[in-house]
Amino acid sequence: MSADLSLSVIVPARDAEVTLGGLMTALSPSLQGVQPNEVVVVDDGSADATAELARAHGSRVVTLPGLGPAAARNAGAQAASGNILVFIDADCVPEPGCLRALLAPFADPGVAGVRGGYASRQRALPARFTQLEMEEKQARLAASWQIAVMDTACAAYRRDRFLAYGGFDESLPATSVEDVELSFRMAAGGERMVYAKGALVRHQHPERLVTYLWRKLRFGYFRARLYQRHPGRVREDGYTPRLMPIQILLTAVLALATLGSPWSPLAQGTAAAAALAFLATALPLVRRAWGADRSLALAVPAFLLARSLAQGLGLAAGLAHQVVIGSRGG
Numbered sequence: 038m039s040a041d042l043s044l045s046v047i048v049p050a051r052d053a054e055v056t057l058g059g060l061m062t063a064l065s066p067s068l069q070g071v072q073p074n075e076v077v078v079v080d081d082g083s084a085d086a087t088a089e090l091a092r093a094h095g096s097r098v099v100t101l102p103g104l105g106p107a108a109a110r111n112a113g114a115q116a117a118s119g120n121i122l123v124f125i126d127a128d129c130v131p132e133p134g135c136l137r138a139l140l141a142p143f144a145d146p147g148v149a150g151v152r153g154g155y156a157s158r159q160r161a162l163p164a165r166f167t168q169l170e171m172e173e174k175q176a177r178l179a180a181s182w183q184i185a186v187m188d189t190a191c192a193a194y195r196r197d198r199f200l201a202y203g204g205f206d207e208s209l210p211a212t213s214v215e216d217v218e219l220s221f222r223m224a225a226g227g228e229r230m231v232y233a234k235g236a237l238v239r240h241q242h243p244e245r246l247v248t249y250l251w252r253k254l255r256f257g258y259f260r261a262r263l264y265q266r267h268p269g270r271v272r273e274d275g276y277t278p279r280l281m282p283i284q285i286l287l288t289a290v291l292a293l294a295t296l297g298s299p300w301s302p303l304a305q306g307t308a309a310a311a312a313l314a315f316l317a318t319a320l321p322l323v324r325r326a327w328g329a330d331r332s333l334a335l336a337v338p339a340f341l342l343a344r345s346l347a348q349g350l351g352l353a354a355g356l357a358h359q360v361v362i363g364s365r366g367g
Contacts, residue, residue: 042143044136045119045196046076048096049109053127054085056241061094063131070137074119078127079109087127107205107215110189114204120196124189129238131191132156138235139193149198149228150220152184153191153236161244165333166340168242169326174276178232186276187220187230191238198228212252213259221267221274250347257351258358265359280318281345285352287315288345315342 046064050057057078066072078091082103091098099116101109114122121143125131135153142151154175157168178184187194202222209215220230243249264271291311297304319338326334 042121042140043119044071044073044121044123044140045113045117046073046123046125046136047110047113047117048076048078048091048125048127049081049106049113050078050083050087050091050127051081051103051109052083052085053087054083054090056128056130057087057090058094059130060125060127061091061096063133064136068133069131070134071140073123073136075117077113077117079113079116081105081109105207105209105211106189107207107209111204111207114196114199117196121193122196122199123193124191125238126190126240128241129190132237132239135191135236135238138233138237139191142231142233143193143195147229148195148231149223150187150192150194150230151233151236152178152187152193152230153233153238154178155190155240155242156237157239157242159242159244162333162336163246163249163340164242164244165330166336167249169322169330169333169337173278173322173325175232175234177276177278179234181232181275183224183229184232184276185220185224185230185270185274186217187223189216190240191236192216198223202226202228209259209262212255214256214263217274218263218266221263221270225267225269246343250343253344253347254351254354257348258355259351260348261352261355261359278322280321281348284315284318284341284345285349287311287318288342289349291315292346315345 048060064073064076076096077099078096079099079101080088081101088098088100099112101112110124121140123136123139139151139153142148155168155171157164202219205215205219209218223230243252291308294304294308294311298308316338319341323334323337326337
């Protein structure tokens with residue numbers, strides 16, 4: 038690590054006793070190739086031994102009464118002493134060399150933020166599909182000179198730039214879009230953020246379909262709020278797969294046409310056309326999975342359909358909520 042870079046690792050945690058130990062062990066300098074100046078664990082209202090475990094691993098502990106991940110990360114940033122802030126989620130385990138890869142782009146003084154990516158060793162089908170989604174998105178990031186979407190499962194910021202933008206918006210609730218919202222603001226302010234391909238964390242992806250779909254519905258809901266603030270990003274954010282909006286639209290057409298099919302030949306034809314078009318949009322992801330995981334590849338169209346339905350319902354609910362709030366003048 039460059040002599041002028043000092044590193045603070047910040048871990049927001051709530052009831053993270055089960056996963057935190059693996060993260061702490063993985064932060065060893067012998068595995069990461071760099072020595073953090075400190076590890077700050079923000080215990081956000083845990084009812085388990087999260088704080089005790091963090092202290093046993095030599096971490097500083099900041100205690101909050103359960104204010105949510107945005108507030109926890111902000112509190113960690115305020116307490117940190119390093120000029121580079123690395124955020125890692127408590128359910129993630131950095132792969133060897135993750136921190137070194139995350140810090141390397143800061144050799145360029147014009148870089149304000151760096152994000153890493155996801156790896157997984159899980160075998161449950163929803164988790165394997167989630168990892169496939171991540172790899173599709175990460176391929177887009179890797180092809181870009183600068184990015185506009187930072188994911189704080191594994192991300193680093195220059196402390197002065199992070200604080201200049203006020204950190205994460207604490208009005209956004211847990212598991213929403215606070216990290217993307219900050220990166221959109223920073224990108225709009227002309228800050229350069231990049232993707233570090235070698236900075237990977239193993240993440241615990243959903244292993245149950247219902248959990249996976251609930252997350253997609255929630256993210257769809259909060260994306261509506263995000264896009265209201267940053268309408269210029271609706272068209273392109275450099276991260277979302279280009280076919281995803283088309284798939285959501287085709288799923289809506291398919292669902293509506295299917296409902297009308299018992300009474301209308303036109304609806305039957307529309308449903309068939311929408312289904313064929315949807316299958317065509319699934320082919321690129323099927324091909325991506327085919328070489329390494331054929332059982333997953335065969336399940337891709339069904340996962341994409343379920344994903345699109347959940348995201349579409351979430352977006353519709355979010356947009357409806359924004360309309361109601363707007364009509365009340367709030």
